[in-house]
Amino acid sequence: MAAPIMEFEGVDKFFGDQQVLYDIDLSVDEQEVVVVIGPSGSGKSTLLRCANRLETIRDGEIRLDGRSVVDANVNEIRQQIGMVFQSFNLFPHKTALENVALGPRKIKGLSEAAANEQAHELLDRVGLAAETGSYPGALSGGQQQRVAIARALAMEPRVMLFDEVTSALDPELVGEVLDVIEGLAAEGMTMMLVTHEMGFAREVADRIVLMADGRVVERTEVDTFFDRPETERGQQFLSRLL
Amino acid sequence: MATQTETESDTGGVMMRDGAVRRIGEIAAAGFVLAIGGLLVWILATQVNYTLLSSPLIAGRFAEAFFLVIRIVAISSVLSVTFGIMVGLGRISTSPITGRIAKGYVEFFRGTPLLFQLFVIFFGIPRLWATGQFPFENWAVPAAIIGLTLNHAAYVGEAVRGGIDAVPDGQMEAARSLGMSRVMALREVVLPQAWRNALAAIGNDQIILVKDTSLLTVIAVPEIMSVFRNINSNQLDPWTPLVWVCVLYLAITMSMSQLVNGLERRSDWGSDSSMFGRFSLSSSGGSDGGDD
Secondary structure (H helix, E strand, O other), X not given: OOOEXXXXXXXXXXXXXXXXXXXXXXXXXXXXXXXXXXXXXXXXXHHHHHHOOOOOOOEEEEEEOOEEOOXXXXXXXXXXXXXXXXXXXXXXXXXXXXXXXXXXXXXXXXXXXXXHHHHHHHHHHOOOXXXXXXXXXXXXXXXXXHHHHHHHHOOOOOEEEEEOOOOOOXXXXXXXXXXXXXXXXXXXXXXXXXXXXXXXXXXXXXXXXXXXXXXXXXXXXXXXXXXXXXXXXHHHHHHHHO | OHHHHHHHHHHHHHOOOHHHHHHHHHHHHHHHHHHHHHHHHHHHHHOOOHHHHOOHHHHHHHHHHHHHXXXXXHHHHHHHHHHHHHHHHHHOOOOHHHHHHHHHHHHHHHHOOHHHHHHHHHHHHHHHOOOOOOOOOOOHHHHHXXXXXXXXXXXXXXXXXXXXXXXXXXXXXXXXXXXXXXXXXXXXXXXXXXXHHHHHHHHHHHHHHHHHHHHHHHHOOOOHHHHHHHHHHHHOOOHHHHHHHHHHHHHHHHHHHXXXXXXXXXXXXXXXXXXXXXXXXXXXXHHHHHOO
């Protein structure tokens, strides 16, 4: 495999006086899919939010392609890090197409025609070619989340971060979103996912990172983790799921 | 079964059925309409002098006042909404200085009576010049516009801030995560939504602005109430000019609420129908293209 795209090194994160991430070391290689799992409150989502600087870290370093994320121009570095949220956060006053085309138009300065063409392609890729003119309020949760994925892809990021993207969905809508993510994995997109869908984690992940109480407790190849986790915490976590 | 009977007897004894409550409401509302409506008909039949009401003299004076009020309202409205948006943006500024200045502004202009503010501007400001040096010959109307603008910008500012606060944090996060600057995220994502959230409150305030012009009579603006006072003291007939006053204010305020309703409908980005969405897309597309 290739060089690491995203690296965390000794990351400490505090909310006020409370430390929520302890000395996180982690790297994501090119075309690798890393799935972060762990009980709620273990700091998984916070870790992702630190990666695109929605949260600031107190100590340590986060690098994208060897460049410090912390020291970079925040608006520039975020263009290379796609983020998809649990609650979609689509722009309700814009159509699906406008949601996807907005970033390329306003940030990258693409012409309206070029941005719309790209948005059409991306919406087609996530199976929503028929909904380009729909407002988010008229779309199902699964459709909204697929638009959100297309919106993040439109910036042509180096890495995609998925923060519990199926947790707010009705069970029957989870599949369509996971299918899109699997498609991205197959195309070689580098991704970091936080999820509670263990079946999906097993299917899509190259590596599993188990977090607990703000620490990385285990990081293993996916099959190793699910068949015979190396740590006691890993065994405990898996046994509670069964 | 036992609990069932208990509940039934409970509701029967203590609470009324929904239908009964509705009936009482209907009787009260109908009674109110009959009482007020009867009084109104009686006044219109016995108190109003219809010859005077339709005389060109009185009509002309009210018309003059009416168009003056419309001019004052139009200018103060545009200025107070514009300035109010700036105040609202100041309230959410990341700069603590700007934030505090905007807060202080709102506290002062919301916390003192409009009449006091009008007195400061109308009587106080000209005294800052040496006698005879104040450049405005007819200061009443400019003073009125300044007073109404400063006062209502405070309310509009709070409405705008409330509208911004009501936009979920996730909107700003999503826009920033794409790589937008804070200013761009505000302009493209947050403010269009905040505007819709704030529209009803802003419209409400602008209707109050219309009625606040009635205070201008005390700083010698020849507006609608001053015409009333004039006619009442000359003719010793309050009811006839009051009919004029009522109709003229309602004419302005009701067109204003129509306008606000129209604006609200236009900024409603079809939550349930994508057809509607496509319509408003074409209308917003034009203004969007302008700022590139």
